[in-house]
Amino acid sequence: MNYYTYAYLREDRTPYYIGKGSGRRINEYHTKFVIVPPKERRIYLKQNLTEKEAFRHEIYMISVFGRKDLGNGILINRTDGGDNPPKNNVAGWNKGKKMNFTKERGEKISKSLKGKTKSDEHRKKLSESKKGTTSWNKGKSKFLTEEEKINHKREYNRIRSARLRAEKKVAQGT
Numbered sequence: 001m002n003y004y005t006y007a008y009l010r011e012d013r014t015p016y017y018i019g020k021g022s023g024r025r026i027n028e029y030h031t032k033f034v035i036v037p038p039k040e041r042r043i044y045l046k047q048n049l050t051e052k053e054a055f056r057h058e059i060y061m062i063s064v065f066g067r068k069d070l071g072n073g074i075l076i077n078r079t080d081g082g083d084n085p086p087k088n089n090v091a092g093w094n095k096g097k098k099m100n101f102t103k104e105r106g107e108k109i110s111k112s113l114k115g116k117t118k119s120d121e122h123r124k125k126l127s128e129s130k131k132g133t134t135s136w137n138k139g140k141s142k143f144l145t146e147e148e149k150i151n152h153k154r155e156y157n158r159i160r161s162a163r164l165r166a167e168k169k170v171a172q173g174t
Helices: 051-065 103-113 120-130 146-172
Strands: 003-009 015-021 042-049
Touching: 003 051, 015 051, 042 051, 051 146
Parallel strands: none
Antiparallel strands: 003 015, 003 042
C-alpha cells in the first residue's frame, strides 16, 4: 500500500497540522481538534512512501515546525508523530468512551464544583477506592538529572536548528 505525508494549511498558507496517511485519509475527519480545511489548503508533502518512511517523514516535519501544545512551534498536532493509531494518553476510566465536552461545558462543571466540600463518608469512599493502587508518579523524581537536562537541551536545539533551516529554505524559495 502507498503511504504519504500531508499538511493542512491556514489561510496564510502556513501549516497547522501534519499527518501520515494512505487512501483518502487526507480528506477524512480526525478529531474535534483537527478541522479538515477546504481542498485547496490540503497538500501532499511526500507520496509513494512505505509506512515506515511515511512515519519518519511525519516525525521529521512535526519536529521542524514544532507543536503549539509544547510551546515550541505552530502545529496543533498532539503527538510527535509516528504513532498508529495515535496515543492520546486516554485515562483508563474513560478509555473507549466518547467524551464531547466543549470548553464552555468544562468551565460550567468546574465552576459548579468549586468551593464544595466532600462529606466524611465520601472522602472515606474515595480513600478506600485508592487503596492498593500505585500512584502514577511513584518512584519518579520531580527533578531532572543533569544527563536528562543535557539531553532535553540537545533535542530542543536540534529541533530548533531544523526549524530555522526549513524557515530559511522557505524564505529563499527553495
